[in-house]
Amino acid sequence: MNKIKINSYSCENDTVKTVIAVSGDAEFMSMFREAESELKLRYSIKLKDIPYSLGVIPALSVLLPVAWIFDAEIECDELDKAFYNGIDGIKTGYIDMYPTMQFKGKVSPGKIVENKTEGEKCLVLFSGGVDAFNTLASHYSEKPEFLTIWGVDIAPENETGWSVVKKQVEDISGIFSLEYNFVHTNCRRILDEKKLNSYIVAFDSLYNWWHDFQHGICIISHSVPLAYSKGMNTVYIASSYTADDKGTYTCASDPTIDNKFRFSSSIVVHDGFEFNRQQKIENICKFREKTGKDIPLRVCYESKTGDNCCRCVKCYRTILEILAEGADPAALGFDLFNDKRRKKMMKDLKIFRIPTYRRLYQITQKRLREVYTHENCPKDLLWFYDMDIVVNKKTKAKKFFRYKRKFMRGCTKLFGIRW
Secondary structure, eight states: OEEEEEEEEEEETTEEEEEEEEESOHHHHTTBSOSEEEEEEEESSOOOOOOHHHHTHHHHHHHHHHHHHTTEEEEEEEEEHHHHHHHHHHHHHHHHHOTTSOOOOEEEEEEEEOOOOOOOEEEEEOOSSHHHHHHHHHHGGGOOEEEEEESSSSOTTOHHHHHHHHHHHHHHHHHTTOOEEEEEEOGGGSBOHHHHHHHHTTTOTTOOIIIIIIHHHHHHHTTHHHHHHHTEEEEEEEOSSOGGGTTSOOOSOOHHHHTTOEETTEEEEEEOTTSOHHHHHHHHHHHHHHHTOOOOOOOOSSOSSSSOOSSSHHHHHHHHHHHHTTOOGGGGTOTTOOHHHHHHHHHHIIIIITTTTHHHHHHHHHHHHHHOOTTTSOGGGHHHHHOOTTTOOOHHHHHHHHHHHHHHHHHHHHHOOOO
């Protein structure tokens, strides 16, 4: 049988280390970078003495999805009772999300330990994006602390990229007088994600290991040592999708998965699932009006400097959503957005962007029509106000994206690349 064993665990000062050893058939072994590896989490604070039963949860959360898919047994000396009792619920979430796949495997702890979190604070897993800011706006009165992870979206070796994100989070925490925390992790250096991508595309050509199978419980698990140390009994993870999307997406972060994650006496809340993206922008704009503070959203995946470039599809979409609320993008993190870029954005959206995210733009258009009458709508938005998005399919854009999608699917199938 395929087997994963927690060989050793330690917690010293700000660092939690877990040594993982794997054995089994060649295919299973090939999904790991090494037969023995060390998961290392280094926090920005000195931790309490995190007991083994809680400290191994980040390692198990990296390992569980691959163990289920390859029918492996995970062995550890001890495990937190709340987390252990929640594993079947998490697995059921995966089974419901991927009904054509089999999820087997099991966790075999030598001892089940009951722990208690001493405190009533709350924590927000914070990236600085729309979803995270919506969660902050919803729970600001609770005075949450932030936890931002280095080693997930930004490689653990990328000090330049991390310094930009770190400063942004520090600035945001200063603006709202909230405490912030960081953790450096090598959680994406344990498994061979390229090989896992190649394996799972046999089930669906667009599956991606990190997005579809790994990231939800992996990210949440990094909150465990911090929450136990600082007495946080609630952890919020912001939703990426909405209840209206249910059944149309696959994702490793979902209410049916995240809300089953428990540890010590703390709970996890998959937050904001009831809101679509436009509603989240509306909430953020109202939050800005209420607090009187500018909000530095970070949504761009093109910029190398940490700024929003104001010319990629993600920036365009977010700016349009902000404009539909009658708000100023410059007050919400889009400092580079000027008249010249606004003119180019409108031109680009007319030609290329609308067909790509037609349903999302329909929601934004509906909001634009609620906020403005035709008479008082900004002139450069009238084309969007009047457009029949369902039937107005630009021929040039339609052909471009059809061929682009075919190319992307081919690359995913052949090379395991997710776009």
